Amino acid sequence: MNKKYKDWKICDENEIENHDDYEYVEVEVKNDIAYDAIKSLTDRGMTQVNIHYMISEQTYDKAFEIMKDIKSDPRLEKLNAIVFLSLKPKGRSIGHFNQLSQDKFKILTDYALSNQIPMGFDSCSAQKFMKAVKDYPNAEEMKTYAEPCESTLYSLYIDVNGDFFPCSFSPGTPGWEKGLSVLNCKNFIKDIWFNDKTRKFSDDVKSCRDCNKSCTIYEI
Secondary structure, three states, X not given: OOHHHHHHHHOOHHHHHHOOOHHHHHHHHHHHHHHHHHHHHHHOOOOXXXXXXXXXXXXXXXXXXHHHHHHHOHHHOOOOEEEEEEOOOOHHHOOOOOOOOHHXXXXXXXXXXXXXXXXXXXXXXXXXXXXXXXXXXXXXXXXXXXOOOOEOOOEOEEOOOOEEEOOOOOOOOOOOOOOEEOOXXXXXXXXXXXXXXXXXXXXXXXXXXXXXXXOOOOOO
């Protein structure tokens, strides 16, 4: 971290909060730390180092700044990809972020592809991606790279208490206020995987896939 950022770190707290450029400088500090860490990891031979970035109306513009950095900042030369994560309103994000529109998602996708920026996305974004590239000449091939939600089809989530949930964003949502105890079950396949509650969620996921809907819980 260069001296400018060190100076900001040791400023009086009230002075920082009242400075017009505080928000901007705070973001730059975070980028500087992250980019240095990426270079440190890739210089040691790691080949699967990614930037995971949550996309929303509020974080949309910053996504382009990061993609421009990927093309220009030597510290990101060996970065594997930027992975876009669609917003799921949980915890601190509730009330602070809004879902990115399909139109803006397409602009983001088009920019990455046209500038040959290695990109990926979570399964929650798969349907949006397939809609974004539907008019590309190789659209059918590109769709094979997109895997929609697979929760309870061939993935699951177990929290720190040993409770099963369909995915890490489902705890506390309607129908999943409480998980299924893996610690207390006698037969995982029978008591958890083929539990009526799990199979219902699985059927809902399959229906979402059939109707091109991204998620059975959230509006993506």
